[in-house]
Amino acid sequence: MLKELLTPEIVQFIRERQWAAMRDALVIWPPAEVADLLQSLEQPERVLLLRFLPRSFEAEVFSELTPKLQDEMLGGLTNHEVRVLLAELNPDDRAALIDEMPAEVTRRLFNLLSPEDLKETRWLLGYPEGSIGRVMTPNFVDIKAEMTVEEALSHIREYGRASETINVVFVVDEKGKLVDEVSLRHLILAPPETKVRAVMDGNIASLSGYCDQEEAVAMIKKYNYLALPVVDSAGILLGIVTIDDLMDVAEAEVTEDFHKLGAVSMEAGGEGPIESIREAAVSLLFRRRIGWLVLLVFINVFSGFGILFFEEIIAAVVALVFFMPLLVGCGGNAGSQSATLLVRALATGDVKMDDLWKMFLKEFFVSLLLGLTMGAAVFGIAYFRGGTSVGIVVAVSMVLIVMASCIVGMLLPFVLQRFGKDPATASAPLITSLADIGGILIYFSIASKVIDL
Amino acid sequence: MLKELLTPEIVQFIRERQWAAMRDALVIWPPAEVADLLQSLEQPERVLLLRFLPRSFEAEVFSELTPKLQDEMLGGLTNHEVRVLLAELNPDDRAALIDEMPAEVTRRLFNLLSPEDLKETRWLLGYPEGSIGRVMTPNFVDIKAEMTVEEALSHIREYGRASETINVVFVVDEKGKLVDEVSLRHLILAPPETKVRAVMDGNIASLSGYCDQEEAVAMIKKYNYLALPVVDSAGILLGIVTIDDLMDVAEAEVTEDFHKLGAVSMEAGGEGPIESIREAAVSLLFRRRIGWLVLLVFINVFSGFGILFFEEIIAAVVALVFFMPLLVGCGGNAGSQSATLLVRALATGDVKMDDLWKMFLKEFFVSLLLGLTMGAAVFGIAYFRGGTSVGIVVAVSMVLIVMASCIVGMLLPFVLQRFGKDPATASAPLITSLADIGGILIYFSIASKVIDL
Numbered sequence: 001m002l003k004e005l006l007t008p009e010i011v012q013f014i015r016e017r018q019w020a021a022m023r024d025a026l027v028i029w030p031p032a033e034v035a036d037l038l039q040s041l042e043q044p045e046r047v048l049l050l051r052f053l054p055r056s057f058e059a060e061v062f063s064e065l066t067p068k069l070q071d072e073m074l075g076g077l078t079n080h081e082v083r084v085l086l087a088e089l090n091p092d093d094r095a096a097l098i099d100e101m102p103a104e105v106t107r108r109l110f111n112l113l114s115p116e117d118l119k120e121t122r123w124l125l126g127y128p129e130g131s132i133g134r135v136m137t138p139n140f141v142d143i144k145a146e147m148t149v150e151e152a153l154s155h156i157r158e159y160g161r162a163s164e165t166i167n168v169v170f171v172v173d174e175k176g177k178l179v180d181e182v183s184l185r186h187l188i189l190a191p192p193e194t195k196v197r198a199v200m201d202g203n204i205a206s207l208s209g210y211c212d213q214e215e216a217v218a219m220i221k222k223y224n225y226l227a228l229p230v231v232d233s234a235g236i237l238l239g240i241v242t243i244d245d246l247m248d249v250a251e252a253e254v255t256e257d258f259h260k261l262g263a264v265s266m267e268a269g270g271e272g273p274i275e276s277i278r279e280a281a282v283s284l285l286f287r288r289r290i291g292w293l294v295l296l297v298f299i300n301v302f303s304g305f306g307i308l309f310f311e312e313i314i315a316a317v318v319a320l321v322f323f324m325p326l327l328v329g330c331g332g333n334a335g336s337q338s339a340t341l342l343v344r345a346l347a348t349g350d351v352k353m354d355d356l357w358k359m360f361l362k363e364f365f366v367s368l369l370l371g372l373t374m375g376a377a378v379f380g381i382a383y384f385r386g387g388t389s390v391g392i393v394v395a396v397s398m399v400l401i402v403m404a405s406c407i408v409g410m411l412l413p414f415v416l417q418r419f420g421k422d423p424a425t426a427s428a429p430l431i432t433s434l435a436d437i438g439g440i441l442i443y444f445s446i447a448s449k450v451i452d453l
Numbered sequence: 454m455l456k457e458l459l460t461p462e463i464v465q466f467i468r469e470r471q472w473a474a475m476r477d478a479l480v481i482w483p484p485a486e487v488a489d490l491l492q493s494l495e496q497p498e499r500v501l502l503l504r505f506l507p508r509s510f511e512a513e514v515f516s517e518l519t520p521k522l523q524d525e526m527l528g529g530l531t532n533h534e535v536r537v538l539l540a541e542l543n544p545d546d547r548a549a550l551i552d553e554m555p556a557e558v559t560r561r562l563f564n565l566l567s568p569e570d571l572k573e574t575r576w577l578l579g580y581p582e583g584s585i586g587r588v589m590t591p592n593f594v595d596i597k598a599e600m601t602v603e604e605a606l607s608h609i610r611e612y613g614r615a616s617e618t619i620n621v622v623f624v625v626d627e628k629g630k631l632v633d634e635v636s637l638r639h640l641i642l643a644p645p646e647t648k649v650r651a652v653m654d655g656n657i658a659s660l661s662g663y664c665d666q667e668e669a670v671a672m673i674k675k676y677n678y679l680a681l682p683v684v685d686s687a688g689i690l691l692g693i694v695t696i697d698d699l700m701d702v703a704e705a706e707v708t709e710d711f712h713k714l715g716a717v718s719m720e721a722g723g724e725g726p727i728e729s730i731r732e733a734a735v736s737l738l739f740r741r742r743i744g745w746l747v748l749l750v751f752i753n754v755f756s757g758f759g760i761l762f763f764e765e766i767i768a769a770v771v772a773l774v775f776f777m778p779l780l781v782g783c784g785g786n787a788g789s790q791s792a793t794l795l796v797r798a799l800a801t802g803d804v805k806m807d808d809l810w811k812m813f814l815k816e817f818f819v820s821l822l823l824g825l826t827m828g829a830a831v832f833g834i835a836y837f838r839g840g841t842s843v844g845i846v847v848a849v850s851m852v853l854i855v856m857a858s859c860i861v862g863m864l865l866p867f868v869l870q871r872f873g874k875d876p877a878t879a880s881a882p883l884i885t886s887l888a889d890i891g892g893i894l895i896y897f898s899i900a901s902k903v904i905d906l
Contacts (some may be wrong), residue, residue: 023497188619297783366742370746373746428793
């Protein structure tokens with residue numbers, strides 16, 4: 001349903017540099033689509049077009065651009081234009097912008113902010129990265145419990161224009177302390193002369209600005225809220241976070257879990273997951289990936305030592321090597337499945353720490369069935385290549401390797417969570433590497449027992 | 454911030470079976486928390502407590518329970534109680550309930566529905582699984598463009614009570630055709646005598662009921678909508694989907710990608726990802742996991758044939774086996790990273806099919822750097838164990854294996870998407886297995902060249 005952006009009309013506007021006509025065509029577009037259009041234009045056109053947009057619309061479009069393009073656009077604007085743009089941005093978008101720009105751009109931006117905006121931005125930036133304070137907005141509507149619904153609605157009419165949302169308004173006492181939240185829906189549906197107190201349900205959830213963004217995402221998902229209030233230690237209402245800001249947080253969080261599960265690190269060259277691998281530099285991708293890979297090289301060396309330990313039997317029965325990659329590979333595959341299932345279940349809250357014993361038992365039986373089925377599958381191949389004894393060695397090894405790998409793949413995320421680490425650190429490559437070592441030890445131990453007989 | 458549910462007060466209520474007092478304490482809780490409380494109670498208490506809750510609250514709590522518990526609870530209620538409960542459920546929750554219950558329960562439910570509810574439920578169920586029609590609700594408020602804002606607000610007051618949301622209302626013409634959507638915010642902030650037409654912006658996105666839920670999720674994320682209208686082929690407004698229903702869809706979608714990336718199938722014993730691995734039976738987990746694992750056994754057999762092909766050189770230089778698991782393991786690790794990054798980037802829309810060439814070039818350079826670094830790391834070990842020639846064989850093999858695995862890991866998701874398959878089918882275990890085969894061929898080919906010299 002997303003429309004083709006570069007319509008013949010738009011292409012003609014650009015070719016004939018009819019910026020004013022183009023602006024009139026674009027102002028009814030959603031800001032996200034105008035942002036997409038800007039992404040697909042070249043540099044002089046981009047800035048020219050942005051300049052022609054009405055101020056508040058320009059700010060909305062600007063906050064939908066990628067950080068890289070924002071940086072580029074700021075370079076093309078005069079100081080005066082940047083000042084106007086900054087003044088129009090929402091405080092949370094402004095804080096996000098200043099946070100993501102290189103240091104020299106940040107300095108320029110700080111110099112261009114009005115004293116009040118600077119105060120607001122610094123205030124938002126005082127919270128640690130990943131905290132609710134970073135995404136909250138101080139633009140909300142507060143009402144008093146003693147107002148009538150009619151008074152509350154006219155207060156909302158007067159002060160609601162600058163608010164990020166008025167679907168939910170917040171009831172505070174005379175000191176600014178949060179008392180309750182009331183949805184606009186309830187106000188509209190109540191008789192005008194009712195007191196606000198009568199539509200309150202006394203049921204309020206609030207967060208500290210220092211609270212982790214992930215916690216807020218979990219709350220908003222569980223309770224289907226559209227906005228959450230942020231309070232200080234005395235319960236004074238400081239700001240709100242809205243569902244659309246938290247959806248972006250939730251998406252970044254999921255990307256972080258994916259990347260971790262793929263053994264991509266979160267640290268080198270800035271915190272958190274790589275925002276766009278399309279835009280990421282080769283050097284950033286390299287630094288994010290090399291850490292785990294080199295660590296795993298050294299873990300994988302142990303597989304070699306396992307082989308060294310059994311070198312005699314390998315030299316005596318070279319045919320055994322035929323089944324080695326098959327056996328250790330299958331162990332790694334089954335173990336990765338277990339780790340992936342557990343990491344996701346811990347992230348969604350499906351499985352909790354208390355379920356360790358229950359999940360262990362279940363994994364035991366599932367992996368036994370998997371091992372037996374896969375053992376039966378390889379027995380045929382092994383029997384055909386090396387007779388009964390090789391068949392038995394390979395099949396029994398398969399059962400034990402699959403079970404061991406699955407149980408490690410299932411336990412490791414639990415152990416990591418228990419010690420306050422992210423369960424997703426139990427990545428598929430890590431489990432596969434551990435399965436390699438374990439697999440070699442199990443296989444050749446069984447082989448040397450049986451072949452000694 | 455989630456409160457401890459089994460407070461001393463609640464425990465006492467349960468022990469003394471004071472259901473009425475307990476109900477009074479619970480009705481101000483969010484329904485999701487009461488549902489959690491029910492999950493933690495035993496069977497007779499559960500049904501007793503649910504029975505005591507006020508009707509509409511009971512329905513809200515009920516729709517937050519897991520399908521398994523819903524099934525159990527329905528078994529404990531009389532036909533009359535079930536009928537009352539069904540009448541109170543939202544149409545979309547009711548359709549979801551009927552969809553998820555076993556066939557005999559579904560038959561019982563259909564028999565207990567009132568004729569209008571049955572019609573509504575059947576109508577919602579007429580759309581294919583995974584379509585927007587399945588999650589839309591016919592409970593919305595529609596207004597006319599000719600109304601004044603004041604008339605529209607009093608219309609909303611009158612008809613808005615049963616609506617799933619009134620944060621957005623929909624403007625239709627006299628035939629029921631969708632004309633525009635207007636947020637409650639704009640109505641509240643406009644002067645009462647303004648015509649609705651004057652607050653419309655002519656900018657409307659709508660969906661067909663047959664449209665895929667994932668498409669709706671993408672739209673809601675991109676445009677920060679709170680609700681989307683669903684229309685038929687003539688543009689008549691049929692229903693709406695709200696952000697909270699779509700967030701559940703989005704979460705299931707992400708789980709599906711995780712499971713696929715871990716080589717867990719979506720088909721055996723019902724469509725879609727396993728909803729809860731905590732609740733899933735051993736037999737379901739087994740069936741979902743065994744398909745790919747057995748397929749990969751047969752793929753891994755090719756690694757054995759690779760070894761068979763080079764059996765002579767292995768028998769001659771057994772020391773070469775020492776580095777085999779290390780080299781193929783590292784290839785698999787690097788390849789899984791590439792596949793994971795690409796699968797996620799294609800899912801979020803960061804990377805599109807058009808970016809194939811750009812991503813290929815980037816992957817080429819990243820994997821070259823990764824290969825060189827890892828090659829340097831193993832050169833030391835290999836030199837120490839086998840002298841210069843072994844060192845060179847191992848280091849050169851590492852570079853080529855890492856590059857080949859990364860490029861396969863990066864290309865496979867693109868190829869799958871190109872042929873209309875889910876890119877996440879390029880799972881970490883599949884890439885690892887392919888890297889095993891490729892790694893063995895590359896390593897021993899190079900070794901036999903160098904050792905022939």
